Amino acid sequence: MGTRFAGTDGVSLESAKWAQVLWDHRHVSHWYSGLSDRDPTVSMVVPHAYFNHPDIQWINRRAFGTRTRTPDVTQRIYTLADYLKGTLYDFTQRYHLDLLIVQNALCIPMNIPLGVALTNFIAETGFPTIAHHHDFYWERDRFSVSAVTDMLWMAFPPALPQIQNVTINSFAQEDLSHRRGVSSVLVPNVLDFENPPPEADDYARCFRKDIGIAEDDILFLQPTRVVPRKGIEHAISLVAALKDDRCKLVISHASGDEGNEYLQVLHDLAAQSGVDLRLVDDQVGDKRGLNADGNRVYTLADAYSQADFITYPSIYEGFGNALLEAFYYRKPLLVNRYSIYVADIEPKGARVISMDGYLTKDVVAKVKRIISDQAFREEMVDFNYEIGRAFFSYGVLRRKLRALVTNFTGQDNL
The missing domain is CATH 3.40.50.2000 (Glycogen Phosphorylase B;)
Incomplete structure (x- = not known):
């Protein structure tokens, strides 16, 4: 799940590769996002999960570039977070999910209510979760001045025992450890090098x-x-x-x-x-x-x-x-x-x-x-x-995912 699974951005592309490797081993992926180009029969689209939704943009304009926020900003964040948390309960129950894979929504605060919703949902349910972190907010200047520092510490990412964190490079892995005291597994971005591209037609x-x-x-x-x-x-x-x-x-x-x-x-x-x-x-x-x-x-x-x-x-x-x-x-x-x-x-x-x-x-x-x-x-x-x-092949990703899934299930089924 994430804010957007559409187009050619890195998160959308890498999430599709993860889903392909999981599918190859009979694991069906379902998609939760605010904008999606994935198969609608296995997807749940919640408009407020998209970072470009007007309500989310309203929050972002008041959350960054300033040190304080007004009470109505706080109220709107938590109201939307409660709503989104309800959709997460619906999503996991509708598709009888066993594992949640969060793509970038718990590390970069493009959608603060969604991050808060996910954190509360995981804390309440103990849902087994892999959090795949592509970008952290401390890596981007636009998030350096913030009126939501309390929420950033709470949810981006949260330090919960039910979450296995995944980083895509060694600097991010070290930063996460130093800043949050949270360990992570390094999984690089990959391509299907086991199958060369076809000749140009x-x-x-x-x-x-x-x-x-x-x-x-x-x-x-x-x-x-x-x-x-x-x-x-x-x-x-x-x-x-x-x-x-x-x-x-x-x-x-x-x-x-x-x-x-x-x-x-x-x-x-x-x-x-x-x-x-x-x-x-x-x-x-x-x-x-x-x-x-x-x-x-x-x-x-x-x-x-x-x-x-x-x-x-x-x-x-x-x-x-x-x-x-x-x-x-x-x-x-x-x-x-x-x-x-x-x-x-x-x-x-x-x-x-x-x-x-x-x-x-x-x-x-x-x-x-x-x-x-x-x-x-x-x-x-x-x-x-x-x-x-x-x-950097699918074989590398397969080995990494096998270890992550086995940590939850106790069975090597990938």
Whole structure:
């Protein structure tokens, strides 16, 4: 359960992978959220569980950026929490559930009433719960000034014996222990490396033509949202430094929920640098089809299949799904050595072009070699695929989930 299971955000994608692994071993998953694209026959949608519900947004505007709250804010939080707690009782009874898996709703306070509701529900019932934490509130500046510190300590996350906590990187694991005295199991994000992606079909091969990229152009794919922490200005600088008119930079996702100022800065920088920058978010989606203008919509997998090089110069990431995707689709990539990469991924021996916050001539030279030397490139991407298979595969997730479920059931049934 969580606030949203829809689209291509990290929580929605990882929760689907967990459900797939559980399904492979005859465990049926049911979904509780405020917004959902999952099968409605096994889902319960409660609008107030969604963080963008007007009532939840009303609370968030008054909960953060200030140190005190008015009595009506407190009352509304607890009134909605009681209502949501009732829906949790209904959800668990309707589907005769044995185990609750909470996806990010007990660590980042996008929906405070839901976190309070979950905490009270688990405390009252002793319901066996795995809390999968993708982002903690102390990792985000926007939650640093708060009028709900008491509730953050109570519910994000709660220190309850019925909960097994799961973190996605070692820094989060250490922070949770230091800040809350709570232990957790480290479960990295994964991809199905045991089953390689299929060869690109005729539909995927139309991607370049549809976005105006020639067959002999060199497609640099930035497979992220357009937000400042993605460091996309470094990708522009890289393409500019290559001084090759065939190089085109393509961004697959939209600006997201942080405004369009950064996107305008990127457009201006690209124009000044002579870089051909394409934003194709209206032609990349969850599934193939047609957009409002009648143009073909491609999946992110289609975009990866047609890319020559992946840029991933993020300043901060909770884990780094795009990095795993580059490994999975056997594409070379540039990585800015963000802290989680340095701690949890780099030690595994992955072969990438890395930078430390700024672009150097050496980095540019390495990228040029990858573009021109096919044998070198193929050796690199094949090696990275094996790194993914060993450390970030469904097999790894299966072993971790087996231990978590067995802790509750006493039986190895995964």
